[in-house]
Amino acid sequence: MTRAERFERDLPDLLADLVSPAPPEDLADALSAMASVRQRPAWTFPLRWLPGRLEISIAPRMSWRLVGLLAIVAIVLAAMVIGALLAGSRRQLPPPFGPAANGLLIYDADGDIFTADPVTGATHRIVSGPDIDTRPIWSRDGTRFVFERTRADARPMGQLIVAGARGDHLVVASTEPLLHLRTYGFSPDGRSVIATATVGFTESIVVAPSDGSGPTRVLDLGGNVVIRGDLDPGPAYRPPDGDEILFMAQRSDDSPGIYAVDLSTGDVRTIVRPRDPIYLFDPTWSPDGDRVAYGSFRSSDNCTARIHLIDADGSHDRRVDLRTDTQCDGLGHVWSNDGSRLVYSRSRSRLGDLNWAVVPVDGSSSGVEIPCPLGYTSCWSRWEWAPNDSMLVGVIAGGRVVPSFADRGALTPEADLMVDPRTGVATPIPWTTTTGLSWQRTAP
């Protein structure tokens, strides 16, 4: 018998020989430690109260590496779920320019601010009170709106008020009352509000933080510059970054030209030079910021207004409307959100005989004519595109040509319309506004 065989036979005894008797004090120490520990109640052991005898099959034990891998996978999955939940709970915002989903319409009536659901027609008064609140305009992300507030005994001094989408959290953005507030709107990031108002004795561009945190300041455009005409409320900031402001101004004795001021450097550049006796009006940025649409007319003529398109660097000036039988076009033009079309008023014969047209800017057609509703001798409207460009909404001012948006505040509107821009079919809307509509942009 080899030693190994003998060893295996004697292994139990050999193992017993290796064991040294433990000293009695070790037992005493163990008993002392046991005395300090409470026994777990029987009910805390599932096998004690589960009926019957459980035969537990023993599963192969997983390696720690596998356990770790599974733990990492579980953590990643949990992070993805939490991220999805957080993203779902956080409201998505639309881009500041380009098409977006349709939200609520906002308008003023009787000195208060209302919202209207364009689908159901339901309206809600969201800002009210003794003051006169007018001309609400949504921010580019649709989370807030700005409006003008005047006191009946303090006109024409007004203040710019910024409110949350539900008419809550009202903030006075302009730190002091402004004289003759004309057009205004939000910056693309919503941090500031820009407006034209009379400061001293001249028309000026003023900028105010939208949260009311700072003073209202006058935009420095250099000497001998007087603002003429309105800023584009939709908006005057150049898309997509808002680094320039588009405006019309008059220097010295020239007629007005179209300019842009760089907000970071203060440099003013010319986009369309003054062309006396041609009068320029309503410059607007295209939604991509690459082009400017503007109108021009000869002041000595009855109606020779024409709409033009020019590249943002001041080159490649061209007419938009291809029709040769019109005397007048381009009044009150507004870009579609995708930048492919313009809606404006045009006349075939004489001033005062206006219809509407939706015209592609690429010159592919003369566009869709929207006839003036029966009973109106002349139609003018400041149109508002639906954020997804599917509809147009406008307020008709009949019987009088209004060359600028702000002047319409003095008119009494006679009808509000919703128009399909592809067919020109118009439908009356069931609410009546005072000075116009703004359509809320929401996330697609």
Added chain:
Amino acid sequence: MLAAEAFPRVTGVAQLILRDPELARDAVQETLIRAWRDLRSLRDPSRFDAWLHRTAVRTCLNVARRRRHRPIEVELSPLDAPGVPDHSTRIADREVVDAALRRLTPEGRAVIVLHFYLGLSLPETAAALGVPVGTAKSRLHRSLATMRVAISVDDGPGHAPLTGGHVA
């Protein structure tokens, strides 16, 4: 009373598996405390021994894993153990077994201890280790083979005395 009766067996299991007197003392104390704390989980009093052995083995393996990287000390036992007929041969065998045991992992020593020292059957050994019977069987076979190799090496003329080592 139960603790006093179980104390020598649990001590033996701990010493054989851990091969370190300090670790063995810790494991014994931890085993008895666990057994006392969880005593009411035992539904069948006749299975107390098997239950205690399982608790002891698992505690020893946990202690070994916690101290895996710590060098161990070898406490030389008194050589004049009582009741040993052939004194010199017995001492030599003890050293050989000790050396062979040290070549095993704690898990390998546990299966040897359960089967040969406590006399458990293979299914009982597997249950005490919490592994399938097949795993216990192969682990026992592998451990015995390792020990046989160790003993064959030491079967030659003379062998060096053990003075220390590390847990495998």
